[in-house]
Amino acid sequence: MVPRVWKRASIAALPLLLFIGSALAQTDPLPSWNDGAAKKAIVDFVQATTTQGSAGFVPPEERIATFDQDGTLWVEHPMYSQAMYCLDRVPALVKAKPELAKVEPFKTVMSGNREAIAKLPLKDLEKILAATLSGMTVDQFRAEARKWLDEARDPRWKRPYTELTYLPMQELMKYLRANGYRTYIVTGGGQDFVRAYSEATYGIPPEQVVGTAGATKYGYGKDGKPFLTKEPKLLLNDNDAGKPEGIYFMIGRRPYAAFGNSTGDRQMLEYTKAGDGMRLAMLLLHDDAKREYAYGPAKGLPNTQVGAFTQALYDEASKDGWIVISMKDDWKKIFAFEP
């Protein structure tokens, strides 16, 4: 028989016990990840590289982790959100320069014919990108991009694009940062576009975004104040080999961990993995047609227009010791808004 006083004590301790239980449950830094090879690889990597005395210990200043964005941190189907942004900017562009209404590819975009727009060749898309991403001051661009990001909605989930980030990747970035890693986005997307939301969306400040970037031009306004204008001149094509080249240029250190999802990330993962000591290279496989999309070797959907997850990439991953993350099997939850 339990003495009365103990009973009272246990009841009094109940909230404390519940608190401890919940605190213990919360010690899992990756609650949206299922237990498995991918989660284990991450935790092992972080423990080995941050435990003083461990063979794989990495000094804090060297702790760099790089993340591709489209398809790695957020949804890239059916179209990169930045491509959506550029198409959405065309009417305003044509209003400012009416002569463009009769010129391809602007004529097709203005027609609103989605099928024809989807069929525009890469060269035409590049023309649209150049026209909608240059010619304004950097402040004007940022304001326009932020306005669009506030208002635009993804066609499937009817939510702002910035809500379509993957919760498990957000947890992974926080976990790495809590362990002294600086997290960088290294994206084939536009550096300025991503910088417009990276801090609010991922906690990644502008100086830690490396992306495809055009030149800017310094000039003076009528009031004598200087400003920078976005020029239609490519400075850094941050895809494929451009990723390690961009990392070297902007960071000057080799990452210890890198995350991607397509052939555009291949060289970044190779370069990361080729460094001394323990390195982590991971590829996200989109194999969840139900909760998100399935494409690449998962064959549920065709590859995206640019970076594709090919069989050759899959084979290189096996050979070089990269870990493939299965969206379907490794992730409990994909989006924060899921019930």
Add this chain to the structure above:
Amino acid sequence: MVPRVWKRASIAALPLLLFIGSALAQTDPLPSWNDGAAKKAIVDFVQATTTQGSAGFVPPEERIATFDQDGTLWVEHPMYSQAMYCLDRVPALVKAKPELAKVEPFKTVMSGNREAIAKLPLKDLEKILAATLSGMTVDQFRAEARKWLDEARDPRWKRPYTELTYLPMQELMKYLRANGYRTYIVTGGGQDFVRAYSEATYGIPPEQVVGTAGATKYGYGKDGKPFLTKEPKLLLNDNDAGKPEGIYFMIGRRPYAAFGNSTGDRQMLEYTKAGDGMRLAMLLLHDDAKREYAYGPAKGLPNTQVGAFTQALYDEASKDGWIVISMKDDWKKIFAFEP
């Protein structure tokens, strides 16, 4: 008469009192600066921008300070140390490619005729820079640069170049960092060259060095391992308008404080000063022919080959509210090695 017990107490307290006195003396964060307008401007700026509730308060993530290097953080006379490095590399280059021995400007450099070398036109210097700063892997370059920095000595002080940094500027950088500022080097010099020593010399990590940079090229060795090779292709000319352009590209934020010493820093200071709120722009005037050098409007020496402190720059400083630092009057001590 002092009671005996008090006497004993005072003697016992003496070390403590001495400690407090020395702690109070140490609270001057800029001990190598004389009291004056320059020192006051720095302290006022830091207090206003870091005091919560102050009109000029700047959130920690926005606290960026940019420093030119040559002539601002260390000695640039009689020649940029990087130019010395490139000239010193020519014999090794000619040994590897003997055909260069008969070709200008390498022939002149190999002659050892200092007068003729000093007279080489800019175009020839650029040829030497391109030849000695490209063609090797980035790791080879870093190793060569570090070896040279260890061994080379400045002709006047007979010390490594990395000891010729200005103590007051080192104190200034530490003071800013202690107040949450991230300090960046924004140099017309080579980004890779400066990154080879910036962390050890200034406490500035490679990712906070923006400099003139060439492209790199990703490739694979015989062992299949990837590496980056330095290419003779200019990616960023980080001088003049290239400084704010480079800052926007690499950092994506406007600095709150910027420091320079020549016309090559003009646009960086203008751009900094044109931002909202309280901004600090400072120019170092080399007017101390005895302890260092005097040039520019100080007229003790001719202007250096590239960035010059002209009268026009001096006038813009007065008009735009930049603070001119007089090396002679504002600095108690110039180098840490001074007695």
